[in-house]
Amino acid sequence: MSDHQEVPVAPVGAHEPPYYVAVFTAVRTHDQSGYGETAARMEELVRHVPGFLGMDHAQTPGGLGITVGYFRDPDALTEWRANSEHRAAQKRGIGEWYESYTLHVAKVERSHGFRRP
């Protein structure tokens, strides 16, 4: 099940550092056939990666989309990077769905959160 399109109650919270973030920033093309199904499938798949901690996604209509994946350690990132369905989706993204994107993989050194009481 995917909640990719649903409004979240709250962003993913702070975990105990160190952990990793994969920050994917993208502008999409006009040809988005198949994108929604693939995005939902990727979200389903990544949840099965040991060490996956959660995901946040925001999309400005007609503009930039940002997806942040949170992972416990480098092994979790490696497993997700090596996933064959994920690799096939990446190729299709370059071929069809993305006008431009950047991926930043980073080790979290500190974090904190706020929830309104």
Next chain:
Amino acid sequence: MSDHQEVPVAPVGAHEPPYYVAVFTAVRTHDQSGYGETAARMEELVRHVPGFLGMDHAQTPGGLGITVGYFRDPDALTEWRANSEHRAAQKRGIGEWYESYTLHVAKVERSHGFRRP
């Protein structure tokens, strides 16, 4: 000048690691009076921080917003964190604008980008 509301041509590109990302994920309250002016002012201020590399922002209507700031080194982050106008804005955010948020500060270990030819 702020381009906070404009559609970007492309996300901020990959820089040579190491550099830092500040990933701010937030759900806002219904009371947004003064938010737009303050966000624009913060964007103007952060551009003057030595070592500031850029910023990406995406906002799902009625949902999650994600802002990613890119900084060359910890000194740049420290300067931005210590800025008095920024601190005042953070207090107002907690008091009025944010239902919930999380901040993750992380050191980028690798990055890459794609631009459609």
